[in-house]
Amino acid sequence: MSHSPELAEVIEFLRGHAPFDRLTPEQLETAARRIEIIYRRKGEVLLAIGDANAALAVIRRGAVEVHDATSRLINRLAEGESYGLPSLLTGKPVRNRVTLIEDGLVYLLPVADFNALRAANPRFEQHFVCTLEERMRLAADSANVGGNELLTTPVGRLGSRTPVMVSPASSIREAAQIMSEQGVSSILIGTPEHMAGIVTDRDLRNRVLAIGRDPSEPVESIMTPDPTHLDVNRAVFEAFLVMANRGIHHLPLTRDGRPAGMLTTRDLVSLQTQHPLYLVRQVQKQDSVEGMVEVCGRMPKMFALLLDNGARPDDVTRMLSALTDAVTRQLLRMAEQQLGPPPMPYAWLAFGSQARNEQGPHTDQDNGLLLAETPDEAGADYFEALSKFVCGGLDACGYVYCNGDIMAQNPRWRQPLDVWRGYFRSWMHEPDPKALLHASIFFDQRCVAGDRALFDALQASLFESAPRHGIFLAILATHALTHDVPLGLFRRFVVEHRGEHRDTLDIKKAGTLPLNDLLRVRALAAGIREPGSLARIEGLRKLGKIVDSDAAEMEAAFKLLGRLKLEHQAAQLAAGGKPDNRINPSQLTRIDRDALRDAFLVIRQAQQVLGNSLGVQ
Numbered sequence: 001m002s003h004s005p006e007l008a009e010v011i012e013f014l015r016g017h018a019p020f021d022r023l024t025p026e027q028l029e030t031a032a033r034r035i036e037i038i039y040r041r042k043g044e045v046l047l048a049i050g051d052a053n054a055a056l057a058v059i060r061r062g063a064v065e066v067h068d069a070t071s072r073l074i075n076r077l078a079e080g081e082s083y084g085l086p087s088l089l090t091g092k093p094v095r096n097r098v099t100l101i102e103d104g105l106v107y108l109l110p111v112a113d114f115n116a117l118r119a120a121n122p123r124f125e126q127h128f129v130c131t132l133e134e135r136m137r138l139a140a141d142s143a144n145v146g147g148n149e150l151l152t153t154p155v156g157r158l159g160s161r162t163p164v165m166v167s168p169a170s171s172i173r174e175a176a177q178i179m180s181e182q183g184v185s186s187i188l189i190g191t192p193e194h195m196a197g198i199v200t201d202r203d204l205r206n207r208v209l210a211i212g213r214d215p216s217e218p219v220e221s222i223m224t225p226d227p228t229h230l231d232v233n234r235a236v237f238e239a240f241l242v243m244a245n246r247g248i249h250h251l252p253l254t255r256d257g258r259p260a261g262m263l264t265t266r267d268l269v270s271l272q273t274q275h276p277l278y279l280v281r282q283v284q285k286q287d288s289v290e291g292m293v294e295v296c297g298r299m300p301k302m303f304a305l306l307l308d309n310g311a312r313p314d315d316v317t318r319m320l321s322a323l324t325d326a327v328t329r330q331l332l333r334m335a336e337q338q339l340g341p342p343p344m345p346y347a348w349l350a351f352g353s354q355a356r357n358e359q360g361p362h363t364d365q366d367n368g369l370l371l372a373e374t375p376d377e378a379g380a381d382y383f384e385a386l387s388k389f390v391c392g393g394l395d396a397c398g399y400v401y402c403n404g405d406i407m408a409q410n411p412r413w414r415q416p417l418d419v420w421r422g423y424f425r426s427w428m429h430e431p432d433p434k435a436l437l438h439a440s441i442f443f444d445q446r447c448v449a450g451d452r453a454l455f456d457a458l459q460a461s462l463f464e465s466a467p468r469h470g471i472f473l474a475i476l477a478t479h480a481l482t483h484d485v486p487l488g489l490f491r492r493f494v495v496e497h498r499g500e501h502r503d504t505l506d507i508k509k510a511g512t513l514p515l516n517d518l519l520r521v522r523a524l525a526a527g528i529r530e531p532g533s534l535a536r537i538e539g540l541r542k543l544g545k546i547v548d549s550d551a552a553e554m555e556a557a558f559k560l561l562g563r564l565k566l567e568h569q570a571a572q573l574a575a576g577g578k579p580d581n582r583i584n585p586s587q588l589t590r591i592d593r594d595a596l597r598d599a600f601l602v603i604r605q606a607q608q609v610l611g612n613s614l615g616v617q
Contacts, residue, residue, distance in 0.1 A: 007032055017080040019127030036108040040100050047098040053087040055108040062104020067097045155239045155253055155263050156232030163188050163259040168196055168220035175219040176204055186250040188259050189223045195259045197223030200250055229254050237315050239263055241322055244280040280326040289393045296397040300573045303361045307570050313562030321357040329449045331393040335386045343379040345372040347450035355446035355531045361569055362579045365399040366406045368413035370420055370454050387414055424462050428472040436475050443520055444531040459529055466524045476521045477610055483514035485604045491597050493585045501582055508581035511561040515603055518610045533558055557599035
C-alpha cells in the first residue's frame with residue numbers, strides 16, 4: 001500500500017525509534033496518521049509547569065532542555081526522544097518546564113491514541129514501564145523530588161472503583177464479552193460476597209483460543225482459583241512487592257474480605273512517583289552477570305530516594321531484600337541454562353538478614369543449598385558448579401562473600417535434607433555453646449527459590465522440636481544476654497573513646513543484633529516460624545507470650561534503630577563513602593537521642609524478661 005510522501009516520512013522515522021519499533025505495521029500507520037506535526041523556534045516553552053499534557057511528544061528535529069521549578073537542569077533530550085512522560089502517564093499537571101534550545105519539529109500523538117496503543121500492544125506498554133526506573137534516577141538527582149505519594153497511597157485509590165465480576169457458572173464467552181464491553185483485561189469470578197477466582201486476557205489466549213476450548217464451558221474451568229489479593233487500605237508499596245515477587249500483572253483488591261476492585265501494572269505505571277522495585281523487572285531481563293552488576297549498581301540512589309520520600313525503614317529493608325531475592329533467582333536461572341536441568345529437586349536457602357527481609361544497602365551473603373537426596377558424583381559436580389556460579393554472581397553484584405563461609409559454595413552448607421536435619425538435631429540435642437554461637441544465623445531461614453516442599457519438611461522438623469529442648473534454648477538465651485546495652489550512669493551513651501571510631505557506637509551490635517537474638521530465642525521457644533523481627537513480635541503478642549504494651553515498645557525500638565541506621569548509611573553513600581553501622585549520638589537531634597536511649601532501655605528490659613522466662617541469669 002502506498003502512502004503520501006509526508007506520511008511515509010513519519011512512518012519511517014517512527015519505525016527507527018523505540019518504542020514505535022515495537023508496533024505492528026498497521027498500528028504504526030494508525031499512529032502516524034494521528035500525529036500532528038508542529039514547528040517551534042528556539043527558546044519557546046513547549047510545556048510549562050502546571051500545564052495539562054494532552055499528547056505524547058516525540059522530537060523529530062532539534063533539542064530540548066528540562067528544568068524543574070527552581071530552574072535546575074534535569075535533562076536534555078534530542079531527536080527521537082520524548083518529553084513530558086510523567087504528566088502524560090499520570091494525567092496530572094506538568095511538573096517540569098520543557099524548552100527548545102534550537103529550532104525544531106515535534107510530532108504530537110494525542111493521549112487517547114497513545115493510550116489505545118498501550119492497551120493494544122504489551123511490548124509498546126512495557127517500554128514505558130521500564131523507562132520509569134530511568135526517570136527515577138533522574139528524579140534522584142533533582143532537587144524537586146516528589147513527596148511520598150507512592151509509599152503512602154492506599155491501593156484502593158489506584159484500582160478500579162467497582163469490581164467487574166461474573167458468576168462461576170457463567171460461560172467463557174459471557175466473561176469475554178463483559179471484559180470487552182467494560183474495557184478491562186481481567187475479570188473476577190464469584191459473588192459480591194466471595195471471590196472464587198480470576199480470569200485475565202492472557203488466560204483467554206492461552207487456555208481457550210490456543211487450544212480450541214469450547215467458549216460455552218463455564219468460566220470457572222479456566223480461572224485461577226483463590227488469587228493473591230490485597231486490602232484496599234494497604235499501601236501501594238506492598239502492591240509493588242506482591243506483584244513483583246509473584247510476577248503477576250493483575251491484583252484483586254478486597255474490602256473486609258469482599259471483592260472491591262482490581263489493580264493492574266498499568267495503574268502502577270500511572271502513579272506520579274516512580275519506584276525502584278522496577279529494578280526487580282530489570283534484573284529479570286538480564287542474561288549475563290555483567291548486566292546484573294549494572295542493574296545492581298543503581299541501587300544506592302534508589303535506596304536514598306526511598307528514604308527521601310518518607311519510606312518506613314522496614315519497607316526499605318523489605319525492598320532491598322526483594323531485590324536480593326530477584327538477583328538470586330535470576331542467577332539460578334542463568335546457571336541452569338548453562339548447566340542444564342538439575343538432577344534432583346533443590347531449595348536455595350537464605351539465612352540471616354536476607355531471610356528476615358531486613359537487609360541494608362551493604363551486606364554480605366548468607367545462603368545454603370538443600371538437596372532432595374545425596375547426589376551421585378555427577379550430581380555433586382552439578383550443584384557445586386551451580387553454587388559457585390550463583391555465589392560468585394552475588395559477590396560481583398555487591399553481595400560480598402561471607403567471612404564465615406556460610407554459603408552454598410561451601411560443601412558443608414550444600415547438603416541433602418537428612419544431613420540438614422542432622423545439623424539442627426545436633427545443635428538442639430547436644431548443644432555446644434561455642435558451636436551454637438556460630439550456628440544461630442541458621443535459625444533465621446527462608447526459601448528463596450526451588451522446591452518449597454523440601455524447605456517445609458526441614459522447617460517442620462526444626463520448629464516442632466525446638467520448644468522441647470530447654471538446654472538448647474537456654475544456651476541461645478545466654479548468648480543473647482551477653483550483649484551489653486551501651487548506656488552508662490545517668491543514661492549516658494557508652495561510646496568509643498579513641499581511634500577512628502571515637503565518639504561513636506555500633507548501632508547494629510548495640511541495638512538490632514541483641515534485639516534480633518532475643519526475639520529469635522523467644523520465637524523458637526514459641527514455635528513461630530516467621531523469621532522477620534516485626535513478625536516475631538506480632539506472633540509472640542498473639543500467642544500471649546508478651547503483653548501488648550511490651551510488643552508496642554519493642555516494635556517502636558526496632559523501627560527507630562532501623563531508621564537511624566539507614567539514614568546514617570544513606571548519608572555515607574551520598575558523600576561517596578562506604579556504609580557502616582557506627583553513629584555518633586551527639587550528632588543526632590535531641591528527640592532522636594532521647595528516643596535512642598529509650599530504645600536501649602527497652603532492649604535491656606526485654607533481656608531481663610528473657611532471662612527470667614528461661615531461667616537464665
